[in-house]
Amino acid sequence: MSRAPSGRADLLVVGAGPAGSLVAREAAAAGHDVVVLDAGPRFDDEDRTERMAAHLRPDEGSPWPRDPERDGYTTGGRPYPLAASRVKGVGGSTLAWHGMAPRLRERDFELRSRHGVAVDWPLSYADLRPWYARAERALGVAGAADGAEGPPREEPYPMPAFPPSASDRILAEGAEAVGLSTRTAPNARNSESYDGDAACVGYGTCRPVCPSGAKYTAERTVAAAEAAGARVVDRAPVRRLRVDGDRVTGARYTTPAGEHVQEAREVVLAAGGVETPRLLLLSATGDHPDGLANSSGAVGRYFHDHLFAGVGGRVDRETRQHHVGFHTTESHAVYDEADPVVGIKLEFLNDAGPTPVGVALSDGSWGDELADRVREAYGGHLAVGALVEQLPDPSNRVRLDPETVDDAGDPVPRVEWSLDSRTRRGIERANELQRRVLEAVDADPTWTVDAETTGPAAHQMGTTRMGADPAESVVDPDCRAHDLQNLWVAGSSVFPTGGAMNPTLTIAALALRLGSRLADRLSGERD
Amino acid sequence: MKLSRRDALAALAGVGSASLAGCSGDGSASLPVDSLVALAETLYPSAASGHREFVETYVDGRTRGRPAEREALAETVADLNGVAREWYDSRLPELSRADRDSLLHEVGVETAAPRRDGTLAERVRRVVDDLLYAFYTSPTGGELVGTSNPPGYPGGTASYHEGR
Numbered sequence: 001m002s003r004a005p006s007g008r009a010d011l012l013v014v015g016a017g018p019a020g021s022l023v024a025r026e027a028a029a030a031g032h033d034v035v036v037l038d039a040g041p042r043f044d045d046e047d048r049t050e051r052m053a054a055h056l057r058p059d060e061g062s063p064w065p066r067d068p069e070r071d072g073y074t075t076g077g078r079p080y081p082l083a084a085s086r087v088k089g090v091g092g093s094t095l096a097w098h099g100m101a102p103r104l105r106e107r108d109f110e111l112r113s114r115h116g117v118a119v120d121w122p123l124s125y126a127d128l129r130p131w132y133a134r135a136e137r138a139l140g141v142a143g144a145a146d147g148a149e150g151p152p153r154e155e156p157y158p159m160p161a162f163p164p165s166a167s168d169r170i171l172a173e174g175a176e177a178v179g180l181s182t183r184t185a186p187n188a189r190n191s192e193s194y195d196g197d198a199a200c201v202g203y204g205t206c207r208p209v210c211p212s213g214a215k216y217t218a219e220r221t222v223a224a225a226e227a228a229g230a231r232v233v234d235r236a237p238v239r240r241l242r243v244d245g246d247r248v249t250g251a252r253y254t255t256p257a258g259e260h261v262q263e264a265r266e267v268v269l270a271a272g273g274v275e276t277p278r279l280l281l282l283s284a285t286g287d288h289p290d291g292l293a294n295s296s297g298a299v300g301r302y303f304h305d306h307l308f309a310g311v312g313g314r315v316d317r318e319t320r321q322h323h324v325g326f327h328t329t330e331s332h333a334v335y336d337e338a339d340p341v342v343g344i345k346l347e348f349l350n351d352a353g354p355t356p357v358g359v360a361l362s363d364g365s366w367g368d369e370l371a372d373r374v375r376e377a378y379g380g381h382l383a384v385g386a387l388v389e390q391l392p393d394p395s396n397r398v399r400l401d402p403e404t405v406d407d408a409g410d411p412v413p414r415v416e417w418s419l420d421s422r423t424r425r426g427i428e429r430a431n432e433l434q435r436r437v438l439e440a441v442d443a444d445p446t447w448t449v450d451a452e453t454t455g456p457a458a459h460q461m462g463t464t465r466m467g468a469d470p471a472e473s474v475v476d477p478d479c480r481a482h483d484l485q486n487l488w489v490a491g492s493s494v495f496p497t498g499g500a501m502n503p504t505l506t507i508a509a510l511a512l513r514l515g516s517r518l519a520d521r522l523s524g525e526r527d
Numbered sequence: 528m529k530l531s532r533r534d535a536l537a538a539l540a541g542v543g544s545a546s547l548a549g550c551s552g553d554g555s556a557s558l559p560v561d562s563l564v565a566l567a568e569t570l571y572p573s574a575a576s577g578h579r580e581f582v583e584t585y586v587d588g589r590t591r592g593r594p595a596e597r598e599a600l601a602e603t604v605a606d607l608n609g610v611a612r613e614w615y616d617s618r619l620p621e622l623s624r625a626d627r628d629s630l631l632h633e634v635g636v637e638t639a640a641p642r643r644d645g646t647l648a649e650r651v652r653r654v655v656d657d658l659l660y661a662f663y664t665s666p667t668g669g670e671l672v673g674t675s676n677p678p679g680y681p682g683g684t685a686s687y688h689e690g691r
């Protein structure tokens with residue numbers, strides 16, 4: 001395929017993940033000329049099962065290829081595993097994501113007003129609510145409106161929920177014993193055939209690869225955008241944005257064959273919570289010496305993620321782990337509490353303990369001896385996980401590291417990140433609840449992921465935060481850069497705070513909102 | 528429990544190999560089926576049966592259209608048979624299950640990492656791992672260790688919420 005630029009496009013989108021592809025689809029469907037550039041390759045559908053097999057074999061690493069020359073990074077403070085936290089390519093990190101698709105809760109938009117911490121969003125849940133409904137249709141979410149404690153919905157989920165698992169029923173007994181309500185986990189995964197894609201067939205390997213296509217990936221949206229006329233170019237990393245005054249005129253990008261400039265009337269950055277701020281910082285000019293859109297100094301700052309907390313144990317009961325690769329029950333029971341102030345979403349795992357094939361290929365033995373070991377290692381596991389909120393802190397940041405350069409000679413991103421006491425307190429509270437749930441069903445805890453051993457959930461947020469005040473934020477409530485007339489950002493980097501919910505549905509809702517407004521703007525109906 | 532052609536096809540689906548019709552090979556190096564079946568009888572738990580159909584179907588599908596893979600497999604098995612003849616005066620199919628087990632230990636397969644171009648132990652480990660992968664991602668292999676829907680097998684979305 002040609003990777004040469006098109007003529008001046010109506011819209012240039014940088015990044016073909018869920019945010020970029022949804023914006024592109026909206027604009028292309030309205031008849032505008034749209035070009036999408038993605039740094040990574042387009043992955044063949046036919047290889048999906050082989051990728052799953054690679055995942056199931058121990059020591060084979062990620063099934064999604066990485067390019068350390070292109071994607072180098074450094075870290076400061078607590079090590080951040082960036083390479084393992086994203087996929088570069090058409091579809092972006094939805095290729096590897098778990099597919100959990102909850103909405104943020106009302107409280108998440110009002111942390112300053114309710115609790116005097118962090119900031120409020122410049123939007124409310126009510127503002128985003130209709131876009132959430134559209135996002136659930138766009139991603140294909142299976143769920144049930146069974147949570148007593150909201151947030152309010154305007155319509156049913158597009159697909160019926162996956163029923164609670166065998167282990168959910170055991171853990172629900174424990175949750176009830178300690179006074180925790182439970183609810184169905186919304187899944188961006190087909191519980192029935194949806195929009196031409198098949199229902200889930202239970203490969204059990206959703207994260208990091210779904211061979212059946214039942215889990216949403218942004219490849220679906222890319223296909224829809226292309227069908228509507230968008231041009232999606234892979235292996236085309238954008239190196240710099242070009243600026244004239246307060247307008248972005250286009251982007252310089254490289255391909256395996258050379259270097260090009262794509263010009264456009266409007267430009268959307270949708271390259272994720274690390275590469276989006278990096279590109280803004282790399283694109284500094286004499287007029288914008290600290291990077292584009294950075295008069296506030298907030299570009300790259302306020303980096304935050306969700307932290308995983310978990311406790312697992314074993315019971316002398318059949319728990320049916322690894323039959324599927326997704327959660328079916330969660331609890332928001334303590335999410336809105338003030339102490340600790342950070343949000344906590346509890347999740348009942350359906351993939352606790354090792355897989356049979358994982359044990360079989362790492363044990364070394366064979367025959368009856370191996371089968372006995374696999375049987376013993378596999379059965380009876382239960383685990384309760386959690387996502388714990390991290391409040392934004394300006395000292396947690398993505399910056400350029402001039403000491404290390406990528407394959408194009410550009411400074412790599414440096415992720416400087418640490419945990420604060422509120423987050424630690426949230427992890428401790430989650431662990432306490434998880435232990436109590438397990439003990440209530442006579443499961444002796446055998447492992448704990450606590451504040452010392454925790455890791456990020458691969459949800460990079462906050463680095464181009466949204467706000468009404470140009471002195472304290474990078475983009476305005478429409479997701480347009482305060483400093484530039486035609487530069488927009490889609491993705492979780494605009495989140496002022498991230499709650500404790502998996503971010504992709506909110507990314508999608510904001511992207512649909514932005515795409516719709518850009519389509520109108522390009523049509524001359526706005527401005 | 529009897530391994531079936533369905534088990535083999537399920538395992539093949541889990542490694543991304545083309546589905547089969549007829550399974551008569553593609554004209555490249557012939558498969559050492561007898562030796563591979565003998566190996567599987569040692570690798571799989573004694574409660575399993577039906578090895579021949581399972582192994583023949585799986586290995587043929589796994590190497591179909593991949594002549595270099597088929598050749599490497601045949602060479603590894605031939606080399607292992609060479610050692611078996613040297614140490615036990617018989618090829619794998621003629622050895623007892625206990626002797627095959629001893630042979631694998633003596634070659635060093637238990638502690639070897641799988642490598643296509645490695646030592647004999649490493650090359651045999653690769654064959655062993657592939658046969659174990661097939662077994663433990665098949666429905667019958669899963670059942671023998673406590674799951675009707677092992678990861679890698681598309682066993683549907685009913686079993687995870689059944690039972691108690």
